[in-house]
Amino acid sequence: MSPAKEDATAKPPVTGRRIRILIGKPGLDGHDRGAKIVASALRDSGMEVVYTGLHQTPEMIAEVAVQEDVDVVGLSILSGAHMSLFPRVRSELVRRNMEHVVLTGGGIIPAEDVAALEQGGFAKLFGPGTRTEDIATWIQTEMTKRWSAEGTTR
Numbered sequence: 001m002s003p004a005k006e007d008a009t010a011k012p013p014v015t016g017r018r019i020r021i022l023i024g025k026p027g028l029d030g031h032d033r034g035a036k037i038v039a040s041a042l043r044d045s046g047m048e049v050v051y052t053g054l055h056q057t058p059e060m061i062a063e064v065a066v067q068e069d070v071d072v073v074g075l076s077i078l079s080g081a082h083m084s085l086f087p088r089v090r091s092e093l094v095r096r097n098m099e100h101v102v103l104t105g106g107g108i109i110p111a112e113d114v115a116a117l118e119q120g121g122f123a124k125l126f127g128p129g130t131r132t133e134d135i136a137t138w139i140q141t142e143m144t145k146r147w148s149a150e151g152t153t154r
Contacts, residue, residue, distance in 0.1 A: 019047045019143050021072040024061040025054050026085040029107075035076035038106070041132030042139070058085060062092030065101060072139055075105035082109050082117065090121045102142055106130065 023039045025032055032054055043049045050068050052061060065073050073093065075086055086105060093101055106126035109117070114125045123142060126135055 020070045022070045024052045029079040045136035058088035072102040077107040
């Protein structure tokens with residue numbers, strides 16, 4: 001395997017503890033197969049995963065994030081309500097002093113909405129067909145960078 005290929009697929013080390021991630025399905029979207037597949041893949045990659053289930057309000061998602069002391073909140077939506085629900089989840093997290101949490105998500109989100117959501121505080125949004133390994137690697141890399149910048153493993 002070439003060094004470039006090894007670098008692209010290697011999992012960055014995260015020392016001291018496992019990444020805690022919440023996977024949420026805000027709103028009335030009733031399709032959770034993708035969220036469950038991502039949750040399972042993240043768990044298989046060594047993360048602690050909390051899945052909130054279907055039909056969660058932004059307030060419910062933020063409250064679980066606080067209770068579970070998560071590092072990352074990942075939202076999944078296919079209903080088209082991402083421009084109203086995703087910012088509301090972020091606002092609820094900020095209201096609960098959880099603005100340090102990495103916000104990510106995925107689903108059917110047009111490119112112009114991805115740009116607006118990323119400008120509004122979402123670190124990364126993933127579209128249909130994204131490999132679960134790529135999602136896990138991105139989260140591990142992002143948390144390693146953040147924890148290194150803080151001088152901590154938390």
